[in-house]
Amino acid sequence: MDNLEKILSDIKGADENSKAKAKERLDNLAKPLGSLGHLESIAIKISGITGKLDNPMKNRHLIIMSSDNGIVEEGVSCCPQNITLIQTINMLRGITGVGVLAKHAGAKLKVVDIGINADVEYPGLYNKKIRKGTWNISKGPAMTREEAIKSIMIGIEMVEESVREGAEVLGTGEMGIGNTSTSSAVLIAFTGADADMVVGKGAGLTEEAYENKKRVIKQALEINNPDKNDPIDVLAKVGGFDIGGMAGCFIGAAYYRIPILIDGLISAAAALLAYRLNPLVVDYMFPTHCSAEPGYKRIMEELKLQPMLNLDMRLGEGSGCAVAYDILDAANDVITKMATFEEATIVNDFLVDIR
Structure with a gap:
């Protein structure tokens, strides 16, 4: 069982710093806080696995x-x-x-x-x-x-x-x-x-x-x-x-x-x-x-x-x-394509200017 024991002992948990960054990004999107529910928790969890915000799942x-x-x-x-x-x-x-x-x-x-x-x-x-x-x-x-x-x-x-x-x-x-x-x-x-x-x-x-x-x-x-x-x-x-x-x-x-x-x-x-x-x-x-x-x-x-x-x-x-x-x-x-409040405000300013 040596190989299995080594694999089990080498497993590390999620990257909590990456999860915190993902949550910060989601909390700043132009929407009510937490309003996308489980989609948000999934995005945070994936970031904790990969250490990245952008995680396409095509393969x-x-x-x-x-x-x-x-x-x-x-x-x-x-x-x-x-x-x-x-x-x-x-x-x-x-x-x-x-x-x-x-x-x-x-x-x-x-x-x-x-x-x-x-x-x-x-x-x-x-x-x-x-x-x-x-x-x-x-x-x-x-x-x-x-x-x-x-x-x-x-x-x-x-x-x-x-x-x-x-x-x-x-x-x-x-x-x-x-x-x-x-x-x-x-x-x-x-x-x-x-x-x-x-x-x-x-x-x-x-x-x-x-x-x-x-x-x-x-x-x-x-x-x-x-x-x-x-x-x-x-x-x-x-x-x-x-x-x-x-x-x-x-x-x-x-x-x-x-x-x-x-x-x-x-x-x-x-x-x-x-x-x-x-x-x-x-x-x-x-x-x-x-x-x-x-x-x-x-x-x-x-x-x-x-x-x-x-x-x-x-x-x-x-x-x-x-x-x-x-x-x-x-x-x-x-998490990657929605606008933050700041980005959405810029878009709104542009729409006001052309009216």
Whole structure:
């Protein structure tokens, strides 16, 4: 774990001086103080990451982690496991929700096989497979500790590549049947939340299947007894390779000082894992939309973050990130292109003179 420990220890928080300069600029724009709300806080936060006032977000990358989960054996999903493989390929074909929305946003989609339960090769697919899916967490750990660390390092490596390619903002997404169960287990392990309050119906379970899902998650936590003070232990015992990979993306974004977007529940669970490994990573995270999954709001409370949008979305895949890229652009245009009171007064004087 030496490399991961070094990366975590080298992460620095936001540049508070740059944030103060951004706030000063925004407070002097020709508008009521704070009247652009969350757009202003986004602009300030981005400046704290980059150290600059002007931060165009045209080079956009969206990293998708695809992996299967052994817990599907317990009937926690209404979808068959091979949907993970099918939809992963369909992402690359550009015909899934995130495929369409990423194209709309002009974002480069980087799809990673970190643990699909099949032998698969497809043009553009990153082969980073740890193995063919995790073990069934209702019977024992999801993975070994070494595999948990490896999944995180894969995410960091993907961010490193994107930074080399000039990415200015990152998004996170996933594909993995059963991963609302693993995400809920991770959330409960860290927070002690009541399963009845934070476990959702995922892709649309019947009431009977929903009750079974909650029972299975409770059983997994009881059998594995993850140590909430050891985030790697939580990931290894009740998480998934996709969650570890996305956690690595959040850690990598903080290490390389680049903004990164949170999507829905699974992405948020990965963000919580990264936060527990180093709380400073939250300075680089931007939640995109308020997922309809009940556990999402609890994670936002833990991270003390506020989503940009509420579109009643629960698709996952990184779809919320693709929709939200332009909001970051809008925040940047506000701070760089709006006139200050002084500049606006000059314009007004000119208009008076020609009347």
